Amino acid sequence: MDRSLASPAPDAAPDAAPRVRPRAGGLQRFAFPLFALAMLVLPTLPVPDFWITQSIYIGLYALVALGLVLLTGVAGLTSFGQAAFVGVGAYTAAFVTVKLAGSPWVALLLGAGLTVLTALVLGAITLRMSGHYLPLATIAWGLALNYTLANMEWLGKYDGILGVPTLKVFGADLGSGRGLHVLVWIFALLAAWGCSNLLDSRPGRAIRSLRNGATMAEAMGISTFRHKLVVFVLAAVLAAVSGWLFAFFQRTVQPSPFSIAKGIEYLFMAVLGGVSHVWGAFLGAAVVKLVEDQLQVLLPRLIGTSGNFETIVFGIVLVAVLKYAPDGLWTFVLRRLPRIDRRCDWDGAAPLPARAKPARGEPLLQVEAVRKRFGGLTAVNDVSFEIRAGDLVGLIGPNGAGKSTTFNLVTGVLALSGGQVRWRGETIGGLPSREIARRGISRTFQHVKMIPEMTVLENVALGGYLRGSCGTARAMLRLDREEERRLFAEAERQLARIGMADRMHELAGNLALGPQRLMEIARALCTDPALLLLDEPAAGLRHKEKKALADVLRQLKDEGMSLLLVEHDMEFVMGLTDRIVVMEFGTKLMEGTPAEVQASPQVRAAYLGTEH
């Protein structure tokens, strides 16, 4: 760290070594094809029918749990209502094939379409809710759908729809055993492949930032609501496909397998297996299905009376898992397996598109009498200042003066209570922070905001989000590799710029505070900003690191970058900035050159806390 920061090389080529990086789910490279092969040839082996049936159940459950991994584990959106989407898929299959004598493949398309529509409507209503409202809404939706299925005459009420035909593929009858096993596992494996690809992509990184990094993601230009909706719909479609297959497996559909209790069981599978790991869904589904069957036989024998005692055991196990293994069983597997790194493959990638930079001296940001009230407290009171292209401006003031609030008003993180913010003549006050980011304003945060379980490189690549365009479908099909190469090349270039290229493979959460702050600067630079807002960038840095950071900022200024800097370290600010805005008690105390500010008795008094 010291070594690289001591000699920052702003435009240096990325370091020559190391040329590998850990890949999300790199293990799959070897394990996945072998596992896929094993599951697809299983029915051709002399395996008893009982185990084929178990394996079909596991594939069906894993499809639903996989959606929950994305939705709950990765995106942090808890849903108890996935069984209802399974029901939509299953009932559509049964209704189309039995009542309308239609094709099962048409039923699949219809079921998926119906699910997308339902999920879009439900998601649009519920996904803006936070805290416990979303899980409650999913329970309400799960209950409502189950009662609808159970009370509709044309859906057979509690008896459901009987006599679902078997599936035929190119004239071959799959039946409900070995043939269907192949189809179930083709769907399950394709879903796992697609989800793994998605998580290792531009939209995937956005989805991974939903759980703990929504403010940061928005500041990088990411629409968090849109990505929540995408994950919600995707999880629902996976559940509906499972339901469609389930109908041809059971040959009958009734409301009970789509109840809220089953929804909870799906969530249990995901949590038990490892709610943030694709393969945790498979492990969870397998453990629950296999243990459940054993317990259903064993417990009544032990207790001497019949009953669903396995539910009690699962309840106890769930509490134990949440307490002692909150990351699920898959993490125990992962720890015992060697981590496979992928070679960096982005050397020579074409540069990402860059914005036309403003001419030096052009008025960029005009902050006009901005005000922010928090209840009775006016945190920022009629503060005005201007930044021109190429300026390096400091914003200083004692604790609680309103500096970070001003930052948040400029970047759209907070709504204005009064005043206006203009960017190159355009009114931007009131725009969401992602729209402000799109216009070329990027920022870091006073309290570092990052995704700790992503590598430094992936965190920085988040900053390049707006400079790419690959969506979910292309990412799932792995058609996004060229753009990914360009994004990672840019992320590495920005890391090299702040002297951190040698740490790009580390998990961001393992970095000390100083390097985390630098990583945030690299991420902000990756957005290709015209104005960079840095909130206390030197906090937590050692003396040498501060000096090196000052060199980097000077270099950025020389390159034409405009900067606004909130900082407590006076020496750092005075030696670096052209102009300083001083705040106190939410108001602007003065504005001037570092020399003028240093000479001001008012400023001295503000910092010493005396009257002036």
Ligand SMILES: Nc1ncnc2c1ncn2[C@@H]1O[C@H](COP(=O)(O)OP(=O)(O)OP(=O)(O)O)[C@@H](O)[C@H]1O
């Ligand atoms: N979300 C909020 N709700 C209520 N009060 C807030 C909120 N955010 C900030 N404040 C208050 O507004 C005032 C200004 O806070 P702000 O964080 O902007 O100051 P600052 O100059 O950045 O301070 P520091 O240097 O300590 O970070 C403080 O009194 C703070 O308690």
